[in-house]
Structures are given as C-alpha cells and as structure tokens.
Amino acid sequence: MSSSKPLFERVALIGIGLIGSSLARVIRREGLAGEIVISTRSSQTLDRARALGLGDRYTSDAADAVRDADLIILSIPVGAYAPVAATISPHLAKGAILTDAGSTKGSVISDVTPHLPRHVNFIPGHPIAGTEQSGPDAGFDSLFENRWCILTPVPGTDEVAVKKLARFWTACGSTVEMMDAAHHDRVLAIVSHLPHIIAYNIVGTADDLESVSKSEVIKYSASGFRDFTRLAASDPVMWRDVCLANRDAILEMLGRFSEDLAALQRSIRWSDGDALFDLFTRTRAIRRSIIEAGQEVDAPDFGRHPEIAKGESAKNEG
Ligand SMILES: NC(=O)C1=CN([C@@H]2O[C@H](COP(=O)(O)OP(=O)(O)OC[C@H]3O[C@@H](n4cnc5c(N)ncnc54)[C@H](O)[C@@H]3O)[C@@H](O)[C@H]2O)C=CC1
Numbered sequence: 241m242s243s244s245k246p247l248f249e250r251v252a253l254i255g256i257g258l259i260g261s262s263l264a265r266v267i268r269r270e271g272l273a274g275e276i277v278i279s280t281r282s283s284q285t286l287d288r289a290r291a292l293g294l295g296d297r298y299t300s301d302a303a304d305a306v307r308d309a310d311l312i313i314l315s316i317p318v319g320a321y322a323p324v325a326a327t328i329s330p331h332l333a334k335g336a337i338l339t340d341a342g343s344t345k346g347s348v349i350s351d352v353t354p355h356l357p358r359h360v361n362f363i364p365g366h367p368i369a370g371t372e373q374s375g376p377d378a379g380f381d382s383l384f385e386n387r388w389c390i391l392t393p394v395p396g397t398d399e400v401a402v403k404k405l406a407r408f409w410t411a412c413g414s415t416v417e418m419m420d421a422a423h424h425d426r427v428l429a430i431v432s433h434l435p436h437i438i439a440y441n442i443v444g445t446a447d448d449l450e451s452v453s454k455s456e457v458i459k460y461s462a463s464g465f466r467d468f469t470r471l472a473a474s475d476p477v478m479w480r481d482v483c484l485a486n487r488d489a490i491l492e493m494l495g496r497f498s499e500d501l502a503a504l505q506r507s508i509r510w511s512d513g514d515a516l517f518d519l520f521t522r523t524r525a526i527r528r529s530i531i532e533a534g535q536e537v538d539a540p541d542f543g544r545h546p547e548i549a550k551g552e553s554a555k556n557e558g
C-alpha cells in the first residue's frame with residue numbers, strides 16, 4: 241500500500257460480484273481511494289461485502305453511493321445498465337469519471353449516454369480478466385495482474401480523465417489498450433463470447449444425448465470436455481445479457497463459425513485427411529504464438545482463482 245495521496249478521493253463500486261469485489265480488494269491494497277463506497281441491489285450481497293470488509297461504506301441506494309464520488313465503476317450485468325444509469329445520473333458529481341467493466345461496449349454506450357449530464361466523464365472499460373465464478377467471495381486482488389484492460393472512450397472525451405483512468409488500471413496490474421467500441425465488440429465476440437456460447441452448446445448437447453448417459457458424461461469427461469464445462473458454468477444472467485447486448489457481432493461470428501464447421505464436417509465425411517491436417521497444423525501455430533507472446537494459456541486461464549488453480553495443479557501433479 242502506498243503512503244502518497246490516493247488517486248481518487250472516493251470510489252463508488254456499483255455491483256460487488258467477482259469483478260467489483262476484485263476491484264475493491266486491489267483498490268484497498270494499492271491505496272487507490274480515500275474511501276470505497278459499495279452499493280449493490282441485493283441486501284444479502286451487500287451484507288456479505290460488509291462481512292468481508294470490502295469497503296468503507298455500504299448502501300443499497302446507488303444514488304446515495306455515487307454522491308461526491310470522483311470515480312464510479314459499474315460492475316453489473318450489461319442488461320442492467322440503463323435503469324442504473326437513470327438512477328445515478330442526477331447525483332453524479334461535476335468532473336467525476338464514470339466507467340464500467342462490462343463485457344460489451346456498444347450497448348453500454350447506447351444504454352448509459354442518454355442519461356448522463358454533460359459534466360461527467362464517461363469512459364467505458366473492459367478488463368479482459370475473469371473466471372467462471374461470481375459473487376463477492378469469488379473476487380481476489382490479483383485478478384487484473386498481467387491482463388489487458390480495454391478502454392473505449394468516445395471521441396471528444398477529456399484526455400486528462402482518460403489518462404487518470406488508465407493510471408488506475410495500470411495500478412491494478414493491467415496493461416491498458418484503447419479501442420473503438422464497435423471494434424472491441426467484434427474482437428471480443430470471437431475471442432470470448434463465441435467460446436462461451438460454444439461451451440454452453442456442447443455441454444447442452446452432451447446433456448441431451450439419449451445414447452450416452454449423464455453419468456458417463458461425468459465419468460469419462462476428458463480434459464477437453466472439462467474445459468468446456470468450466471466455461472459453461474459461468475453466470476447465466478451475465479452471459480444472457482452479453483448475448484443480447486452484442487447480438488450483431490456474435491451473429492456475424494457465429495455465421496463464419498458455422499460455415500467453417502460445415503467445411504470441417506465435409507472434410508471428415510469425405511475422409512479428406514490433408515484438409516484436416518492443414519487446419520489442425522494452422523490452429524496449433526496460434527496457440528504457440530500465444531505462448532511466445534508471453535501470455536498464459538494453461539490454468540490458471542483468465543486469472544482463475546489462486547486457490548482453485550492450486551488445487552487443480554496439485555491434482556495434475558499426481
Ligand atoms: N465474470 C467475468 O469473468 C467477467 C465479467 N465482466 C463483466 O463485469 C460485469 C460484472 O460481472 P461479475 O462481477 O462477474 O458478475 P457477478 O454476478 O459476480 O456480480 C454482479 C453484481 O451486480 C449486481 N447486480 C445484478 N443485477 C443487478 C441489477 N439489475 N441492478 C444492480 N445491480 C445488479 C449483483 O448484486 C452483483 O453485486 C458484467 O458486466 C460482466 O460482463 C468483465 C470481465 C470478466
């Protein structure tokens with residue numbers, strides 16, 4: 241914890257699940273805020289946040305939480321942004337930075353902007369860091385370490401505010417990248433949204449099979465299938481909202497995916513071993529470039545909870 245003046249005087253965290261509680265923990269550890277105010281819709285979650293000592297003040301009234309805050313971070317499902325923005329907007333302080341952690345960015349901009357007064361700096365953000373867990377107990381202070389955080393400010397946003405928010409994410413351990421919201425949504429559709437949708441689908445298909453029993457699926461699941469079940473265990477509300485909010489980009493990528501799957505299916509039907517070999521060689525190279533770029537690819541993927549990762553590596557070791 242640094243002894244210098246905190247970057248922000250009062251940070252209001254709206255939503256205190258995996259992302260909000262990880263932010264609370266790293267903000268506290270790094271001394272990034274004079275005061276942490278926590279607000280969430282459910283009183284049970286708020287009680288849990290209090291019991292965990294995540295903040296300095298707790299309220300179920302989001303309007304009350306944002307009053308006099310110089311940084312407000314929304315860490316709630318993207319489908320909930322519009323009503324929350326309408327509730328907090330009249331109470332936002334002049335010059336405050338309003339940001340978020342949502343997995344989609346175009347929808348967030350269109351849902352929040354109409355409610356905002358001109359004196360607020362709205363800078364959408366997305367930490368590319370998470371796990372399949374949710375709730376305040378699931379968070380941890382190293383979640384954002386060595387991860388990307390994408391900011392998608394709209395043209396004309398105050399540069400000083402953008403730089404201050406970038407410093408905040410850097411202090412949380414992330415590397416900040418700027419991107420246009422529409423581009424963000426297409427990139428994330430293929431690297432994050434589709435993998436989750438495919439995982440939900442394959443696990444659903446396995447669950448629906450009549451010729452293979454549920455207990456066989458559980459008993460014989462190889463590590464590939466297990467990886468899918470981890471993703472398919474992600475929060476249903478969050479992913480329902482992502483699918484609805486990033487509909488166009490997801491449908492575009494699903495279209496491409498289905499075409500390529502049909503081609504793969506044809507290669508198998510016609511026993512075209514060369515086509516299979518060529519595709520599998522090309523995709524193997526992608527994983528190798530991820531490793532060469534210094535990004536983690538094995539567990540703990542996407543900053544899996546340290547305790548879970550520890551348990552899994554112990555299991556893997558024997
Ligand atoms: N889980 C992940 O791996 C990642 C999630 N995100 C994004 O971060 C945001 C938060 O996700 P998590 O922390 O994982 O979710 P979570 O489910 O762990 O926590 C969500 C929080 O939002 C509150 N909330 C739910 N509905 C609400 C509503 N209608 N109004 C007000 N508050 C409400 C809940 O009480 C809870 O405090 C989402 O937008 C998600 O897309 C971004 C990166 C990674």
Ligand SMILES: O=C(O)C(=O)Cc1ccc(O)cc1
Pocket residue numbers: 342343367368369370371372432471541542
């Ligand atoms: O748990 C995983 O593998 C993830 O993919 C985590 C994740 C989920 C949603 C995001 O917007 C960013 C990261």
